[in-house]
Amino acid sequence: MNRYSYLDHLECSRCGSSHEAGTVQSVCACGAPLLARYDLEALAEVCRPADLTARPASLWRYHELLPVSSEAGVISLGEAVTPTLRLPRLGEEMGLERLSLKDEGLLPTGTFKARGAAVGVSRARELGVTRIAMPTNGNAGAAWAAYGARAGIECLIVMPQDAPRVPRAECAIAGARLYLVDGHIGDAGAMVAEAIATQGYADASTLREPYRIEGKKTMGLELFEQLGWRAPDTILYPAGGGVGLIGIHKALRECQQLGWMSSRSPRMVAVQASGCAPVVKAWESGAAACEPWPEPATAAFGIKVPKPLGDFLILDALRSTDGCAVAVTDPEILSAQAELAGMEGLYICPEGAACIAAARNLRGSGWLHPDEEVVVINTGAGTLYSRLLREHPPVLPKGARIPAL
Numbered sequence: 001m002n003r004y005s006y007l008d009h010l011e012c013s014r015c016g017s018s019h020e021a022g023t024v025q026s027v028c029a030c031g032a033p034l035l036a037r038y039d040l041e042a043l044a045e046v047c048r049p050a051d052l053t054a055r056p057a058s059l060w061r062y063h064e065l066l067p068v069s070s071e072a073g074v075i076s077l078g079e080a081v082t083p084t085l086r087l088p089r090l091g092e093e094m095g096l097e098r099l100s101l102k103d104e105g106l107l108p109t110g111t112f113k114a115r116g117a118a119v120g121v122s123r124a125r126e127l128g129v130t131r132i133a134m135p136t137n138g139n140a141g142a143a144w145a146a147y148g149a150r151a152g153i154e155c156l157i158v159m160p161q162d163a164p165r166v167p168r169a170e171c172a173i174a175g176a177r178l179y180l181v182d183g184h185i186g187d188a189g190a191m192v193a194e195a196i197a198t199q200g201y202a203d204a205s206t207l208r209e210p211y212r213i214e215g216k217k218t219m220g221l222e223l224f225e226q227l228g229w230r231a232p233d234t235i236l237y238p239a240g241g242g243v244g245l246i247g248i249h250k251a252l253r254e255c256q257q258l259g260w261m262s263s264r265s266p267r268m269v270a271v272q273a274s275g276c277a278p279v280v281k282a283w284e285s286g287a288a289a290c291e292p293w294p295e296p297a298t299a300a301f302g303i304k305v306p307k308p309l310g311d312f313l314i315l316d317a318l319r320s321t322d323g324c325a326v327a328v329t330d331p332e333i334l335s336a337q338a339e340l341a342g343m344e345g346l347y348i349c350p351e352g353a354a355c356i357a358a359a360r361n362l363r364g365s366g367w368l369h370p371d372e373e374v375v376v377i378n379t380g381a382g383t384l385y386s387r388l389l390r391e392h393p394p395v396l397p398k399g400a401r402i403p404a405l
């Protein structure tokens with residue numbers, strides 16, 4: 001009989017050592033993230049893409065490539081398959097004939113963080129975890145708090161004091177232990193590490209827990225399936241910790257190994273804000289890892305990460321796919337956000353808008369060709385960012401005439 005999950009073991013992303021997948025694990029002794037490895041040979045014999053067609057439209061349709069060992073272990077808030085939408089008007093204006101956007105803002109809690117939380121929380125509960133802790137810039141905390149509430153897992157969440165209000169409120173209403181810190185996500189991380197060591201929480205920090213990335217990987221699986229098990233020419237991704245980008249790259253390699261897709265890779269582009277661009281700096285200088293960014297500053301909070309733990313994995317994904325890393329300014333981000341809303345009706349988050357701005361710049365420099373197929377990942381909904389809300393409609397006295405334009 002086919003297994004629900006073909007998870008086999010965990011493998012260190014740096015030293016290659018093998019680790020047991022049936023117990024709670026964090027990083028390798030060498031400090032690097034552990035990645036889930038599946039028995040792809042066995043899976044290739046029993047499952048073809050066509051076998052997935054009749055399954056429900058949710059990330060769980062890829063359960064063989066996820067770590068949760070049975071359907072009974074699935075904690076779900078109804079993760080829908082997100083649409084990949086053509087952007088014909090904006091694309092024409094930008095000189096990109098085949099520009100599309102995968103809209104992750106439609107997931108529970110309004111960001112793609114729901115994918116990582118759905119899979120990470122399900123697996124944690126299956127392994128008997130009852131308390132988890134994590135630092136976050138907001139959106140991951142909101143997602144983990146919601147799925148944690150559904151699973152009956154206690155969440156300790158620490159975020160910067162200037163994190164957006166909506167995810168803060170989402171953590172609070174879901175009953176998480178929430179603390180704010182007068183610092184950035186790295187400062188929050190150091191405090192969480194101490195609480196983990198002394199108060200018995202399992203570590204759910206980015207890439208210090210091996211399964212969040214498996215959930216984010218489904219963004220790639222979904223995109224490839226939507227395109228008929230084919231990759232686009234280029235994928236632009238707003239990279240903070242870079243988990244989504246590493247996850248999409250991992251999905252690509254797994255599909256190639258399964259023989260589900262050709263070996264042609266899409267060019268992967270990491271997009272950052274110029275006020276916090278450690279990956280871009282490392283990319284431009286040819287370094288193998290990032291230097292911590294001294295004073296991170298951008299309205300795109302989800303990508304405000306001064307030193308990603310998986311930096312070498314991000315850089316490897318860019319290099320091995322002939323991609324690149326680029327930064328855009330906050331004014332460019334905000335004008336791309338308004339442009340997309342006005343031309344295509346999509347109110348996306350500033351992180352996603354950063355990718356639209358980057359696509360424009362890369363087309364301008366000739367790095368993107370007019371006829372290539374470009375997919376922008378919009379990681380969340382614009383409505384989450386209450387501080388960026390802008391509207392100044394004229395107020396009329398009751399009974400006044402609407403002015404003619």
Ligand SMILES: *Cc1c(COP(=O)(O)O)cnc(C)c1O
Nearest residue numbers: 139240241242243244302351379
């Ligand atoms: C977390 C987040 C990102 C960055 O995600 P990584 O995969 O960690 O790089 C981008 N956009 C939004 C809206 C986020 O919440």
Ligand SMILES: [Zn+2]
Nearest residue numbers: 012015028030
């Ligand atoms: Zn190692």
